[in-house]
Amino acid sequence: MNSTPPRESPLGPQDLQEAAAVLSDLRDRLRAEIADARKAESAVRGDCVLDAADAGATTLAIEELHTRADAATALLERTLAALTRIQDGTFGTCATCGAPIGRERVLAVPHAERCVACTERQGTA
Numbered sequence: 001m002n003s004t005p006p007r008e009s010p011l012g013p014q015d016l017q018e019a020a021a022v023l024s025d026l027r028d029r030l031r032a033e034i035a036d037a038r039k040a041e042s043a044v045r046g047d048c049v050l051d052a053a054d055a056g057a058t059t060l061a062i063e064e065l066h067t068r069a070d071a072a073t074a075l076l077e078r079t080l081a082a083l084t085r086i087q088d089g090t091f092g093t094c095a096t097c098g099a100p101i102g103r104e105r106v107l108a109v110p111h112a113e114r115c116v117a118c119t120e121r122q123g124t125a
Helices: 013-046 052-088 103-108 116-122
Strands: none
Touching (some): 013 052
8 A cells, every 4th residue: 555645636626526426427327236236136037947947047148147237336335435535635636656646637536546657657547
C-alpha cells in the first residue's frame, strides 16, 4: 500500500458532489441488479424439471446469473470503497503512489483507486 502522504487532490467540492451522486446511483443500481439476479436464480431453480435438456439449460442460466451477480458484487465493493474515500478525504488520490488520480479519470471512472501510471503497472482497472 501507499506509504507516502497523499498530495492535494485536483477535485473541488462540486466534483466530489458529482462523484458521490454518480457512485450512490451506481451503488443503488448494483444492489438492485444483485437482488434481481438472486430472485431470478430462485425462480429458475423453482421451475427446474428433471429432463436432461432442461437441466442443462437451467445450469447454464444459473451460471450466467452467478457471473453477472459476481461482476456486480465486485463493482459494488469498489463503489462502496470509493464512497468511503469521499467521506474520509482520500478520494481522487492514488492508493498506490499517493499522487492525484486526475480529475478527468475520477469523473469518468469514479470508482478508480489508482492513477493511470499505477494502473498500467499493475495491469488492473
